Amino acid sequence: MLKVENLHFEYSGFTVLEDISFEVEKGQLCALFGPNGTGKTTLLKCIARLLNYGKGRVLVENENINKIKPEEIAKLVAYVPQEHKPPFPYLVKEVVLMGRTPHMRGVFGPSESDTRAAVEAIEMIGIADIAERPYTALSGGQRQLVLLARAMAQETKLLLLDEPTSNLDFQNQIKIWRIVKELTKKGVTALTCTHDPNHVMWFCDKAIVLGSSGIVANGNPAMALTKTTLNEIYGDVCDVKIFGDTRMIVPAEMEIKKI
Amino acid sequence: MTGITFKEKSTGIVFSNRARINFIATLLLILIAVVAIAMTRGAYNVPVTAVCDVILDNLNLADQSNCLYDTIVWNIRVPRILLAIAVGIALGTSGAVYQGTFRNPLVEPFILGVSAGAAFGAALSIVYPQYLFSVQISACIFGMVAVFGAYSLARVRGETPLVTLILAGVILGSIFMSGVSILKYISADTQLREIVFWMMGGFYYADWDIVWKVVPAIVICSIILCMLGWKLNVLSMGEEEAKTLGINTEKLKIGLITLATFITAISVSAVGIIAWVGLMTPHAARLIIGPDHRFLIPSAAIMGAIFLVICDTLARTLTTAEIPVGIITSLLGAPYLIYLLRTKKNIFFG
Numbered sequence: 001m002l003k004v005e006n007l008h009f010e011y012s013g014f015t016v017l018e019d020i021s022f023e024v025e026k027g028q029l030c031a032l033f034g035p036n037g038t039g040k041t042t043l044l045k046c047i048a049r050l051l052n053y054g055k056g057r058v059l060v061e062n063e064n065i066n067k068i069k070p071e072e073i074a075k076l077v078a079y080v081p082q083e084h085k086p087p088f089p090y091l092v093k094e095v096v097l098m099g100r101t102p103h104m105r106g107v108f109g110p111s112e113s114d115t116r117a118a119v120e121a122i123e124m125i126g127i128a129d130i131a132e133r134p135y136t137a138l139s140g141g142q143r144q145l146v147l148l149a150r151a152m153a154q155e156t157k158l159l160l161l162d163e164p165t166s167n168l169d170f171q172n173q174i175k176i177w178r179i180v181k182e183l184t185k186k187g188v189t190a191l192t193c194t195h196d197p198n199h200v201m202w203f204c205d206k207a208i209v210l211g212s213s214g215i216v217a218n219g220n221p222a223m224a225l226t227k228t229t230l231n232e233i234y235g236d237v238c239d240v241k242i243f244g245d246t247r248m249i250v251p252a253e254m255e256i257k258k259i
Numbered sequence: 260m261t262g263i264t265f266k267e268k269s270t271g272i273v274f275s276n277r278a279r280i281n282f283i284a285t286l287l288l289i290l291i292a293v294v295a296i297a298m299t300r301g302a303y304n305v306p307v308t309a310v311c312d313v314i315l316d317n318l319n320l321a322d323q324s325n326c327l328y329d330t331i332v333w334n335i336r337v338p339r340i341l342l343a344i345a346v347g348i349a350l351g352t353s354g355a356v357y358q359g360t361f362r363n364p365l366v367e368p369f370i371l372g373v374s375a376g377a378a379f380g381a382a383l384s385i386v387y388p389q390y391l392f393s394v395q396i397s398a399c400i401f402g403m404v405a406v407f408g409a410y411s412l413a414r415v416r417g418e419t420p421l422v423t424l425i426l427a428g429v430i431l432g433s434i435f436m437s438g439v440s441i442l443k444y445i446s447a448d449t450q451l452r453e454i455v456f457w458m459m460g461g462f463y464y465a466d467w468d469i470v471w472k473v474v475p476a477i478v479i480c481s482i483i484l485c486m487l488g489w490k491l492n493v494l495s496m497g498e499e500e501a502k503t504l505g506i507n508t509e510k511l512k513i514g515l516i517t518l519a520t521f522i523t524a525i526s527v528s529a530v531g532i533i534a535w536v537g538l539m540t541p542h543a544a545r546l547i548i549g550p551d552h553r554f555l556i557p558s559a560a561i562m563g564a565i566f567l568v569i570c571d572t573l574a575r576t577l578t579t580a581e582i583p584v585g586i587i588t589s590l591l592g593a594p595y596l597i598y599l600l601r602t603k604k605n606i607f608f609g
Contacts, residue, residue: 012416050502074505081503086496087362088550093272098493102505109489109553115274122272131272154504 001026001189002047002158007056009039009046016042020056022208022218024191026157029184031200031221032193034210035233040193041082043210044160047191048079060158074102078151079160083143083167089134092146096122096131099153121152125179140167148176152183159183161192165199177203197225197238197249209233222247279554282547286561290344293565297340297572302579303331339465342529343571344564345474346462347536349526351563352481353519354537355544355556359495360515363421364545367537368406368523371428374534375435376405377527382442382454394457395472395528402524403517405431410516460531460585462571473529480522481560487515488553495552533585535592536563542599 002024009017016039024030032040045051047058049065058065060076078099090098099121100114110118122131127145130138135146144167151159161180165173180190181203194200200207200221207224209217211233217224230238230249239252298310305328312325313332354367368374380401384394409431413424439458443451490511494501498508523537544558567584570591574584 048503050499069505070502070507071505074503077503079503081499084497084500086500087364088359088495088545090492090496090550093274094492094551095496097274098496098504101489101493104489107486109492110274118274119272128272 001028001061002191003057003059004043004047005057005059007043007046007053007058009042009051009053011042017046017053018214020214022215024189024206026189027184027187028205029181029190029203030192030206030208031204032191032208032210033195033197033200033225034216035212038210038212038233040210041162044079044162044191044193047158048077048160049073050079071102074154074156076156077158077160078154078156080144080147080151080162080164082162083140083147085136085143087136089136091131092127092133092135092138093118093122093131095135095146096149096153099150102154117155118153121149124152125149126175141169141172144168145172145176148179157188159188159190161190163193163195165194165196173199197230200225201247201249225249276554279548279551279558283554283557283561286558286565290561290565290568293568293572294340294344297568298332298336300572300576301331301336302575305332305336334466338467338470339462339571340568341470341474342462342465343567345470345477346526346530346533347540347562347564347567348481348560349477349522349563350533350536350567351540351544351559351561352484352556353523354539354563355541355552355559356484356491356515356519357537358541359491359550359552359555360512360519361419361421361424362495362497364542365538366421366425368520369532369534369537370425371409372405372432372435373402373520373523373527374532375432375439376408377402377524378454378458378532379405379435379438379442381457381528381531382439382446385450385453385457386442386446395525398528399521399524401435402527403520405435406516406520456583457531458585459583460533460588461574461581461583462530463581465530469529473525476525477522480518481556484515484518485553485556485560487511488551488556491515491552491556492550495550531583531585533567533588535588535595536566539592539595540566543595 004023005021007017007020008015020043032043034040042051046053047065063076065073097110097115097118100110100117104110104114122128125145125148127142127149130142135143138146144164148164159180164176164180168176177199180192184190204221206219207217207221208215209224209229216233217229227238227240230240237252239250239254241248241250295307299305299307309325309328310332313329314337316329317333357366357368357371358364377398380397380399381394383401384392384397409424409427410419412427412431413419415423439454443454446454490506493504493506494508494511501508540562541555541559544555544562548554548558570587571584574582574587
C-alpha cells in the first residue's frame with residue numbers, strides 16, 4: 001500500500017532523513033515513533049508531498065507520488081497536521097466540507113454529495129454539537145477533532161496523522177485511536193506520529209521507530225518497542241513491565257504503587 | 260463499532276446558502292436605489308422620470324427626451340456612475356482576494372504598494388510625456404511592478420510570511436514615493452498641479468471612452484475571481500493545508516494576485532488613488548456574512564460600488580466646486596479602521 005524507498009531529505013544543507021525505507025500494508029495502523037527532532041513530521045510531509053525530497057521514492061498504491069498531480073495525491077493521501085489556527089472564522093462544518101475539495105468538479109464548489117459526506121464525517125467523529133461554531137473559537141483539542149473529520153471527508157486510502165492526540169484529554173485520545181482503528185478495519189491505511197509508547201502497544205499493528213540515525217526498529221509493536229530499543233533512543237529512562245497480558249512502558253527504576 | 264457510542268446523533272446539520280444569497284440580492288437592490296438617487300443629484304437636479312426617459316431613449320427603447328437632460332445624464336452622469344461602480348467592484352473584490360490570499364484581514368492592494376507604484380508611473384508619464392505611452396498605462400504597469408516586487412522581495416524559501424510581505428510593501432512604497440517626490444521637485448508648475456490632483460483621486464475625467472476601456476476588464480476579472488472563491492477558502496486556511504487538499508497553491512496564488520492587482524491597477528490608472536475601500540468593504544462584508552469567499556467577494560464588490568457611488572455623489576454635491584473623492588473615502592475610512600483597532604484587536608493579532 002505505502003512503500004517508501006531510500007528516502008533522503010535535506011533542509012538547507014542539513015540532512016534530516018537519510019536512507020529511509022519501509023512498507024505499510026493495506027489496512028494497517030502503523031505508528032511512527034521516536035524522539036523529538038528525528039524527522040517524523042518531515043517524513044509524513046514528504047509522503048504527502050508537502051516537501052520535495054531529493055532522493056528516493058514514495059509509492060502509494062503503486063503510484064509514485066512525485067509523478068502525479070496535487071489533486072490526485074489529495075485523493076490518495078490525507079494529512080492531518082498538528083494544530084494550526086487560521087485567521088478567518090470559518091464554521092466547523094465549512095472546515096470539514098473543505099476536505100471534499102479534491103473531489104469537487106464544478107467551479108462553484110461543493111455539491112449535494114459533498115455536503116452529505118461532510119455531515120457523515122462530522123457525525124462519525126461526534127462533533128455535531130460544535131458544527132455551527134467558528135473553528136477559530138475552539139480549543140486546540142477540538143480543532144484536532146475537526147481536522148480529523150476533514151480528513152475523513154476527504155475519503156482517502158492513506159491517512160497521515162501528525163500527533164493526532166497531542167492536545168487531547170485522555171477520553172478523546174482513546175476516542176481518536178479507536179476511530180482510526182475502526183477506519184483501518186474498513187481498509188484505510190494509517191500512519192501516525194506519536195510520542196506515547198503505550199498507545200502504540202495498545203492500538204497499533206506495526207511500529208516504525210525512528211532514531212537520530214534512521215530507522216532503529218520496524219515491526220510488530222511488541223517486538224519493535226523493546227527495552228533495548230527504547231533505551232537506545234531515549235537514553236536509559238525506560239523499562240518494560242508486564243501487567244496481566246499487556247506490556248507497559250514505564251519510567252526506569254520507578255516504584256510501581258501497589259493497590 | 261468497538262463499544263464507542265456517539266451521543267451526538269444527527270442534529271440536522273444543514274449547509275444552506277439562502278441567507279447569504281438573500282444578503283447579496285439586498286445589496287444589489289440598495290445599489291440600484293443609490294444609483295437612482297445619484298443620477299438625479301448634482302449641480303443640476305434632474306427628475307427621476309427624466310433620467311428614465313434619457314436612458315430608455317439612449318438604449319433605443321423610447322424617443323422623447325429633452326436635449327439638456329440627455330447631455331447631463333447620458334454624457335456626464337451615466338459614465339461617471341458606471342465608472343464609480345466598476346472601481347468600487349474592483350477595489351472591493353481585490354481587497355477580499357488579497358485578504359484571503361495573504362491570510363490577513365489587514366492587507367489590501369494599496370498597502371502592498373500599488374498606489375505608490377501607480378503614482379510613480381503616473382508622475383513619470385506626466386513629467387516625461389514624450390517617453391511613455393499614457394498616464395493610465397504607465398500607472399498600471401508600475402502598480403503591478405510594485406506588488407510583484409513586494410511579493411518576490413518577501414518570498415523566503417518558498418514562503419511569504421506576512422510581516423515580511425507588509426514590510427516589503429512599505430519599503431517599495433517608500434522607494435516609489437521618494438521617486439514621486441523627485442519628479443515633483445523637477446516638474447514644472449502645471450505638471451506639479453496635475454500630479455497632485457491625480458494622486459488625490461476622483462471621477463472628474465469620466466466619459467464613455469474610459470468606461471469602455473475599464474469596465475469590461477474589471478467585470479470579467481471579478482467574475483473569474485468569484486469563481487475561484489472556494490479554492491480561495493481552502494488557500495486561506497494556510498498553504499500547507501491547501502496543498503494537502505490537492506490545490507496547486509503557487510499557481511492559484513499567482514493567478515489570484517495577478518487578477519486582483521490588475522483590476523486595482525486599471526482602476527487606479529483611470530481614477531487615481533482612492534484609499535480604504537479595498538480594506539473596509541471586505542471587512543464589513545465578512546462581519547455580516549462570514550468568511551466564505553464565494554459570497555464574500557460579490558458582497559464586498561457590491562458594497563464597494565455602493566460606497567463609491569455615495570462618496571462620489573457627496574463629492575460633487577457637497578460644495579459648489581468638486582471635492583476629490585479620495586479625500587472623502589479617507590475621511591470616512593480612517594474612523595472605521597480606528598473603530599476596528601479599538602474594538603476587535605484580535606483580528607489584527609490573531
